[in-house]
Amino acid sequence: MKEQEKNISNNIIAGRNAVLEALKSGRPIDSIYILKGAAKGSLGKIIALARESNIPVKDAAPQKFETLCGGLNHQGVAAVGACRDFSSMEDIFEKAGGEPPFIVICDNIEDPHNLGAIIRTAEAAGAHGVIVPKRRGVGLTATVAKTSAGAVEYMPVVRVANIVNTIDELKKKNFWVFCADMDGETWCKTDMKGPIGVVVGSEGFGVSRLTKEHCDFVVSLPMLGQVNSLNASVAAGIIIYEAVRQREGIAAKNPK
Numbered sequence: 001m002k003e004q005e006k007n008i009s010n011n012i013i014a015g016r017n018a019v020l021e022a023l024k025s026g027r028p029i030d031s032i033y034i035l036k037g038a039a040k041g042s043l044g045k046i047i048a049l050a051r052e053s054n055i056p057v058k059d060a061a062p063q064k065f066e067t068l069c070g071g072l073n074h075q076g077v078a079a080v081g082a083c084r085d086f087s088s089m090e091d092i093f094e095k096a097g098g099e100p101p102f103i104v105i106c107d108n109i110e111d112p113h114n115l116g117a118i119i120r121t122a123e124a125a126g127a128h129g130v131i132v133p134k135r136r137g138v139g140l141t142a143t144v145a146k147t148s149a150g151a152v153e154y155m156p157v158v159r160v161a162n163i164v165n166t167i168d169e170l171k172k173k174n175f176w177v178f179c180a181d182m183d184g185e186t187w188c189k190t191d192m193k194g195p196i197g198v199v200v201g202s203e204g205f206g207v208s209r210l211t212k213e214h215c216d217f218v219v220s221l222p223m224l225g226q227v228n229s230l231n232a233s234v235a236a237g238i239i240i241y242e243a244v245r246q247r248e249g250i251a252a253k254n255p256k
Contacts, residue, residue, distance in 0.1 A: 011142040013079040014072035016042045023049040028082035030139035033060040033068065038076030046077060054159075056134055083145035087156035092129030095156055100195045102243060103170070105131045105177075107163055107211050108202040109232060112138045116147025117233035118200065123151035125240045130157045131166060137202075163199075167214045170197050177215045180239050181207045182228070184218030192243040200236040 013022050013029075022029060023046065032050050034043060036059050050057050060068075068078050093101060104122045109115045115138050122130050138144065139159065145152045160166045167177050177197040178190065192198075199215055201207030206229070212218065221230065221238060230238075244250075 011081040011083075012068050012072065013081060014069045014074035014077070016046065016075045016077055019077050019079045020046055020049070022079055022081075023053065023055075028085050028140075029053070029055050030080045030082040030141055031056045031058060032077065032079045033058050033064065035059075035065055035074070035076035036061055043077060054134075056139075058135075080139070080141055082140045083142055083152060084140055086140065086159045087129070089129075089158055091156040092158060096128040099128070100193070100247070101129075101175070102127045102195075102247070103129045103131060103175075103197045104236065104240065105163065105167070105197050105199045106133070106137060107199055107207050108133060108136045108205075109200065110136075110138055111203055111232070112141050112143035113147045114203060114231065114233045116144040116149075116152070118236045119144070119148040119155050119157065120151040121233065121237045121240055123148075123155040125244045127240065128156070130155055131163070131197075132157060132159050133163050134159050134161050163208075164210055164214050167197065167199070167211065170195075171214075171216070176217065178217045178219050178239070179207050179212050179215035180220075180235055181212055181218050182220055182223075184220040187219040187221055187239055188242050190217055190219055192246045196243060198236070198239055198243065200232055200239075203232050 013019050019032065032055055034057060047057050065074055065078060092103060104118060104127050106115060106118060119130055132139065140152060140157060171177060175195045175197050177199060178192065179199045181201065199207055199211060219239060221235060
């Protein structure tokens with residue numbers, strides 16, 4: 001058995017030769033981790049190839065490698081395989097066709113279960129694409145694919161270098177961008193029928209301050225219990241389907 005075959009487990013590719021060959025073959029890679037303080041050597045070529053392919057390279061502590069690789073011989077480098085290639089913004093607009101585009105923007109979602117659930121809801125609701133950041137957020141891992149229940153195969157997912165810049169570019173295309181956060185307008189009192197982006201923040205910190213400042217509207221859900229926040233994918237699902245209700249012209253049962 002070849003060394004690189006020995007060093008592949010559960011979508012993790014460990015070891016310098018194994019990672020290098022995965023990059024050369026064009027295999028979809030979500031991200032590459034380099035052990036802090038590792039001797040560079042052949043790592044320089046790995047880093048260069050990763051950057052050419054727009055794959056994030058991240059420094060990681062020994063504990064991270066232990067979690068990622070288990071007993072695999074990682075030699076200071078490991079790659080997380082992607083379940084599929086990322087799409088482009090053009091793919092989103094092509095999917096929208098003649099409809100007003102509807103995009104879900106994930107601001108630093110780090111839990112793959114949450115991202116998978118958001119992609120699943122977005123696809124079921126007829127959204128045209130999902131945007132994730134290149135750094136400080138989970139990518140298209142095997143767990144994301146599993147949690148999406150297959151939706152990742154149909155939903156364009158675009159990875160961008162800067163969420164704020166992407167929001168600004170969408171606004172230039174006449175998008176209205178809605179941020180799901182505390183202390184905003186009631187979620188069902190805003191007009192979400194045109195080209196829109198819905199921003200969902202991270203599990204622990206919500207939408208970042210700078211991202212929030214660049215959105216057109218902040219929308220909130222009522223919190224009537226003792227906890228003051230919802231799971232990111234749950235909040236996303238509620239707001240996504242409010243957009244669906246409006247865009248499909250579905251009237252409330254007892255509108256006031």
